[in-house]
Amino acid sequence: MLETTVPQVSEPDVRTRLDYLVAAFTTQVGRDLEHWPAETLAEYTAAALELSVRHANRSAFYAERLGDRTVPTSIAEFQRLPFTYPAEIKGRLRDLLACSWDELAQVNLSSGTTAGPTTYVGYTAADLRGDGARYAPAGLFAFDPSDLVAVALPYDMATVGLSIHRDVQRQGAVVLPAGKGGSYGPPERLVQAIAELGVTTLFSTPSFAWYLAELFEQVFPGAGKPIAHLRLGGEGAAPTMLTRLGLRWGATVRQWYGSTEIGVIAYSCEQGTYHVAAANCFLEIVDADGGPVPDGTIGAVVTTTLGRGGTPLIRYHSGDRAVLLAEPCGCGRTLPALRMFGRATDQLPGRDGGVSPYVVEETLLRAVADAEPWYHVELTDTGTTLVAEWPAAAPATEQAAATSAIVQQVAVAGLDLDGVRWAEPGTLDRPRTKMRRVRDERTGPR
Template structure:
């Protein structure tokens, strides 16, 4: 792999992608058979697994990865590994993933495929967890590949509270950020709490990269408005696969079909197809340490091969995620995606950023924060929207700012301290050794 490989817009016809996939599959299959898991799964075959057998290969599941924890999927010597990672474990026990230096070249190239570019002149704030997950390391590797200055802001860390990140963004002229959509909102709220205006007090900021949550178009536009109209560039991936899709200038998510084989699995029929609605299955084409054959991400998606206005021939994907599952309320069904669209269709001047909802069988409860001056109007308008669009029994409540996201979370410095052992008279020595 090298930086000279084609970029997303370089492919002129889907047939080119099909030829690339067919050429790479024999090597992918051979490498996979070096792992204990795949070697055992196909040990009884009379002949080695070949590219012609791909249509008959069974799915690899998240449970398979959990059962093989930690190194049952390893296809290279341990000495060749560059990094080790684990998933967050939000949907069960975590899974392990590992990469060689060669794998990391591919990972970084895929992440760096941002239509707004990543340049040596950029200062790039990475505001996702460094922990065991891959997300922050992925952005850092891609930023370094393109020569940007990396600011390792982390997330969920006492050492990097929101006020500190707002200060860093201003002082360092941060031009790019990487965080989930909720964190982008939190940064905006923290900026406002510091007396700043996100839309005008961060003039160096030119784009914000985001992932990890299903993001409706109306919410993406609202986030962009909050930050002065800059692009909010979405991508899609996982710790097990790295980035597998990225946004084009038209706003569509395109699958990197020149870096992996993608299929859609229908849980009802068990069938696999290149397009349609179901669960996304991925076979990375340039994976050395941990090859995955027909890995089912278990994410609900909709994949299409129709042309896009951007000119890319790569297939598009709409990620439904958990928002695809609806909750019954009254005689209707409510999804997070549809509610999000309604909440963020309220006028920008109402400054609604944070909300929550609970779907009871007989009542939908929705709560949101809004400034005192507009709260009553916002409640009336959202009530009318829910009546018209959802038609379910509901109770809409407007809350004062700071109710759902405490003001202290936006303003408290909370900088972590180094361990101490010697204290002066009158100091709180119960904090000895503690990092707080």
């Protein structure tokens, strides 16, 4: 057990308490958070969950939801608490606040990937100290004064752009607040700035980073690209997509997984494996009945904010699909390793359950050598069709063979495609916000 006492700070500053625990455990075991022994991480997590649930009870929402339940002192006790679902927290900022209004420093809106009223998330000043990124590894959220970092992610009412912006400045690097999809910063201007200023790091979504590379090559044909590091989030991507992005930009590629509601949830290591940001959140994988699943089994992602002072969330059932890997990662990090499969609402109807759209993306990019990631899958009452651009450099006579190969390969993953509809180059949507990879037009029962 950790032989130390959590300092008596003001109750809303629960983040300081958690930061103290991380520092104390790190000193005790002589290893940084990413390399703690499993028993140390479990001890920290139990203490962090107890503090976080106790703080969440200050909100009207959780005071009612948890009622007279005893605050859990172990992970097993914690996992008996009820889930929180996205629909329950929409439009309920004040009910969710676990601090007074004058202790609130910032409010953001969720990106709205599900229908209905808006979800608002509130942060205290302590919540904004790194926004969970401070425990991510060097090379993902770490910068030096020579860096010029373009943040091509949403700023307008969103969390992610401002969060990374603050981290860049906090570490002494220079930030270019590019945004994504805004009227003042169109992608053409960003490409110009990348070339003229020598941007070294680009934070963006995979699809937008590809689009920027496409534009760069059109505006500056034959010119070298200055970006050395791509840091990608907000969307998933197939392995071949990530490899091609790195080659196209001549840059290293790392990813993170997060949400407005929770913050940073996981980040990728040098080997491309996601690791849970265990100082910022607690992640569970559950089955359809809400019970825990063994490592190596795909299930639903459930996350809990650790140390959130403004709007804490307890056992938030997001609808994402993932698996905690049973084998340790070869990078040496001991944090839980994770593989993502996308949102439950984006899963394609397969013979044995949902199939990730990124299976289709991987198959497309492997089957057609010059294919670019401009595609979507249409679900109608009559079947499932992949719609994708046919590359200009590829002979049209090869379309039938490519279609046959794609249909056969995705069938192995359990998805029955009725065919592929090839579009002319440049005719499908380019990303201004999140890409819609699945377009569900079914009217009958699901």
